[in-house]
Amino acid sequence: MSYQITIEKTKNPKQKPDEHNLGFGIHFTDHMFTMDYTEGKGWHDPKIIPYSPLSLDPSCMVFHYGQAIFEGLKAYKSVNGDILLFRPRKNMERVNISNERLCIPPIDVDFAVEAIKTIVRVDQDWIPKSEGTSLYIRPFIISTDPYLGVRPSNTYKFLIILSPVGAYYKEGINPVKIYVENKYVRTVKGGIGYAKTPGNYAASLKAQMEAKEKGYTQVLWLDGIERKYVEEVGTMNVFFKINGEVITPSLEGTILAGITRDSTIELLKSMGVKVTERRISIEEIYEAHEKGTLEEAFGTGTAAVISPIGELNWNGKIIQINDGKIGEISSKVYDTITGIQSGKIEDPFGWIVKV
Ligand SMILES: *Cc1c(COP(=O)(O)O)cnc(C)c1O
Numbered sequence: 626m627s628y629q630i631t632i633e634k635t636k637n638p639k640q641k642p643d644e645h646n647l648g649f650g651i652h653f654t655d656h657m658f659t660m661d662y663t664e665g666k667g668w669h670d671p672k673i674i675p676y677s678p679l680s681l682d683p684s685c686m687v688f689h690y691g692q693a694i695f696e697g698l699k700a701y702k703s704v705n706g707d708i709l710l711f712r713p714r715k716n717m718e719r720v721n722i723s724n725e726r727l728c729i730p731p732i733d734v735d736f737a738v739e740a741i742k743t744i745v746r747v748d749q750d751w752i753p754k755s756e757g758t759s760l761y762i763r764p765f766i767i768s769t770d771p772y773l774g775v776r777p778s779n780t781y782k783f784l785i786i787l788s789p790v791g792a793y794y795k796e797g798i799n800p801v802k803i804y805v806e807n808k809y810v811r812t813v814k815g816g817i818g819y820a821k822t823p824g825n826y827a828a829s830l831k832a833q834m835e836a837k838e839k840g841y842t843q844v845l846w847l848d849g850i851e852r853k854y855v856e857e858v859g860t861m862n863v864f865f866k867i868n869g870e871v872i873t874p875s876l877e878g879t880i881l882a883g884i885t886r887d888s889t890i891e892l893l894k895s896m897g898v899k900v901t902e903r904r905i906s907i908e909e910i911y912e913a914h915e916k917g918t919l920e921e922a923f924g925t926g927t928a929a930v931i932s933p934i935g936e937l938n939w940n941g942k943i944i945q946i947n948d949g950k951i952g953e954i955s956s957k958v959y960d961t962i963t964g965i966q967s968g969k970i971e972d973p974f975g976w977i978v979k980v
Contacts, residue, residue: 628671628736630658630743635675644753647791649928650761654748658740658785662730668783671740673747676786682771686778691824694723695765697927698884699790700745700980702752703968708745708980711966713738715884720764722882723820728777729766737764737783742980744785749980757792757963761928793929798951798959800935803858804841805907806832807940811856811879813849818856818879825881826860833859843924845937847907848879854904861924861932862886865910866954868918875902885925889958891974898954907939914944921952930966931959 635655642652653676660671687693696716701709717737724731741762745752752760764785768778809832812818817825829844836844843859855874857863862883864873871893876882893900913919922934935949946952964970965977 628660628668628733630740631672632743632747633672633674634747637675641751642789644755644758644789645791647753647758647789649790649793650763650788652789654751654760654787654789656744656747657787658744658783660740660783662781662783664779668730668732671736673744679782679784681769684771684773685768686770686772687767689773690768690775691822691827692727692729692768692778693766694720694727694729694820694822695763696720696821698741698762699759699927699966700752700762700787701759701967702754705968707968708749708752709966709968710741710745710978710980712884712888712976713741713978715887716764717741719821719882719884720766723822724766726817726820727822729768729781732766732783738978740785742978744787745980748787751787751789753789753791755792757794759790759966761788761790763788798931798933798956800933800946800949800951801842802840802936802938803843803845803934804836804839805937805939806836806844806846807852808832809844810849810852811846814878816849816879819876819881821881829860839938841938845907845934853906853908855907855910856880858924858932858934861926861929863934864889864921864923864925865905865913865919866921866952867910867913868920870899870901871954872901872903872905874905877904883925883927885927885930885962888962888974888976889925889931892958892961893954895973896957910937911939911942911944914946919944919946921954922946923952923955923958925958930962931955 717734721731769780770778846856848854924932933951965972
């Protein structure tokens with residue numbers, strides 16, 4: 626790849642936030658990566674520049690029609706000072722899956738991984754070191770034609786910004802209460818559910834707010850046609866352990882193919898646990914609970930890694946899972962994946978990439 630990333634360092638480095646009180650997505654580092662796309666010219670001018678607001682025409686297509694995609698991954702400082710990324714190529718491959726759906730031109734996957742490594746190196750002093758903390762990496766692409774007609778844009782910007790983030794679980798992992806959503810749907814087959822694109826998030830906010838008002842942390846999404854099959858939990862993939870077997874919804878166009886989901890499946894299989902990807906109905910989950918075979922339920926995603934589900938409310942029928950405590954498989958997956966990510970546990974899967 627012949628792209629050369631130019632680097633312009635900031636003259637005014639910011640004061641770094643307190644590592645013990647970082648929160649999520651609040652603080653941003655000193656630099657950002659940008660690269661432009663112009664029809665006929667392709668992707669060009671990759672550069673790292675001081676973190677700063679963008680100047681965009683108010684008619685920019687992204688503001689009106691939402692032609693955009695994003696990613697999320699993390700960099701970790703290992704105990705011996707190495708900087709580690711977790712399966713970054715998977716994220717950049719997923720950019721192109723999202724791009725294809727949103728009519729955004731593809732990026733070069735290897736170059737994009739290089740770009741991530743370069744910006745992380747430039748801002749490496751921002752990677753927090755405390756237990757559970759990391760540097761969250763947010764690559765995203767926006768359409769930038771100043772034009773109000775509806776068609777794919779001819780120009781785009783690819784950006785990468787970085788945010789030091791705190792430990793997701795400060796007081797230990799607590800299983801969450803989940804509302805089974807039967808009014809709103811996240812996506813339908815043929816829609817954009819498998820793409821990581823802002824529209825899916827905008828569409829999910831109302832259900833999330835109403836669930837919060839009822840005292841629930843998140844919603845469990847059901848399929849958009851029959852309101853029968855389980856899809857995702859909030860913005861995480863979902864797993865159920867029934868009678869020793871771990872089941873997760875199969876990827877059929879409505880579900881985001883999570884990298885934590887994929888890693889969880891591979892890890893469980895390596896542990897000799899039976900894992901099945903198939904459609905699973907909410908009735909089946911409630912029936913398993915009746916029979917006493919519903920052993921665990923949890924969500925997976927980059928931010929929390931594992932989020933155990935302690936309670937479900939489906940049409941007013943409330944069930945407790947594993948007495949509202951974190952299950953054995955959930956703990957094992959959490960400890961192993963976070964251990965590999967932070968370099969504390971050896972990585973037999975080839976997931977870790979040193980920066
Ligand atoms: C990002 C995302 C996930 C989780 O994907 P990871 O790669 O594991 O972080 C799951 N569902 C949705 C809708 C997402 O946007």
